[in-house]
Amino acid sequence: MMEKNISRAVISRLPRYYRCLEKLMYDHVDRVSSTELAEMMKVTASQIRQDLNTFGGFGQQGYGYNVQNLFAELTKILGLDREHNMVVIGAGNLARAFTNYIGFKRIGFYIKGLFDNNPEVIGQTFHDLTVKPMEELADFIKEENIEIGILAVPWEYLNEAASDMISAGIKNIWNFAPGGLDIEVPDDVIIQNENLSDSLIQLSFIVTAAGQGR
Amino acid sequence: MMEKNISRAVISRLPRYYRCLEKLMYDHVDRVSSTELAEMMKVTASQIRQDLNTFGGFGQQGYGYNVQNLFAELTKILGLDREHNMVVIGAGNLARAFTNYIGFKRIGFYIKGLFDNNPEVIGQTFHDLTVKPMEELADFIKEENIEIGILAVPWEYLNEAASDMISAGIKNIWNFAPGGLDIEVPDDVIIQNENLSDSLIQLSFIVTAAGQGR
DNA sequence: TAGATTGTTAATCGATTAACAATC
DNA sequence: TAGATTGTTAATCGATTAACAATC
DSSP states (O other): OOOOOOOHHHHHHHHHHHHHHHHHHHTTOOEEOHHHHHHHHTSOHHHHHHHHHTTOOOEETTTEEEHHHHHHHHHHHTTTTSOEEEEEESOSHHHHHHHHOHHHHHTTEEEEEEEEOOTTTTTOEETTEEEEEGGGHHHHHHHHTEEEEEEOOOGGGHHHHHHHHHHTTOOEEEEOOOOSSOOOOOTTOEEEEOOHHHHHHHHHHHHHHHHTTO | OOOOOOOHHHHHHHHHHHHHHHHHHHTTOOEEOHHHHHHHHTSOHHHHHHHHHTTOOOEETTTEEEHHHHHHHHHHHTTTTSOEEEEEESOSHHHHHHHHOHHHHHTTEEEEEEEESOTTTTTOEETTEEEEEGGGHHHHHHHHTEEEEEEOOOGGGHHHHHHHHHHTTOOEEEEOOOOSSOOOOOTTOEEEEOOHHHHHHHHHHHHHHHHTTO
């Protein structure tokens, strides 16, 4: 089923649609118009209709959108109608935070394993997971049906860890390791960078600019 | 000094310029042309010249850009030529990860205090910081010259913590608390949302779409 | 049916890229 | 000076908004 390419701009708005619909579901709202949705999300009604129509005609003229139906469609589109298994590479503080974080579980993402190559960390227990050595990663991925690898090592190990993950068969990397330039990955590997230092630098710019009267 | 408005698109690229220049500095490169920079960053030379010129004419015809000079200018523009003090509200695992994280310190951002309103957590020590009660926040902000508050509480406390922060005088909030809809803040307060669940949902969409042959 | 609201086409706006004169 | 490369204007591309005919 070949579909048209979805622009980055649209993708970046999808989680907000999802959260918005989730809230409407929670509030037992049956139907919603693009105008009402637009007000909730502080965007234009036009944009909402355009965005939704890249995926299909989920609405009905004269009625609007059925909340339950639209939520179900969005859930499917986002792949949130099934579970996703993850591992964390780099068993540090961030890994600890992630294993405890219920927000991921709530949308069906489970951390199934922690991996590290530091002998001092291997064997330690985080929440209810025992840190395993990197050598066991490849088998684990197959056995536990792992879809996503969270990369959370210090920057010195970034390239090493990334290539270990890739050769172990991980196809999707969520990268929290700060790096110099972005790391390169083969074409069939998807990498999403979550550079907290970059976000902080952006915030710094905004703060600094605001302080100078803009 | 009133300047023109800088677009989101430009701001989002600034950290990468910074990191790129940092690398050139590290490699002791003296000068760089927009074409060379473009190759490093995988963008067009035109974009680099446009971007940099929103801040000033840092280059020289026939020569290019002096790396040291451009780096210094960028550092100033981003506010990275001075230190920034931060506090974390919500002393959980994420707070622990942040206090240990050297990446923030490296660019001059220091976590000076941890605050929580849970009596069981108050008094605990994270790295070298003792968790303080929220009542002490307002005074602390003034005494320690705090610029940024990192919001890292569970979602149930999001609104409460945010309004506590604002009334304590925090003007810049870096929000890691996942929420339903985005929280509203007064005009003079800057909030930057770092919604990890949203990022994960985006990744989920991309992974799911890729799995369906796109 | 009449009113409402979608889906979609057309218009506008903004951001990116190309081109080139200015100038080091 | 001649060659190189910027700063900047103009052209293109893509994304957002407006408008409205289709239709529930």
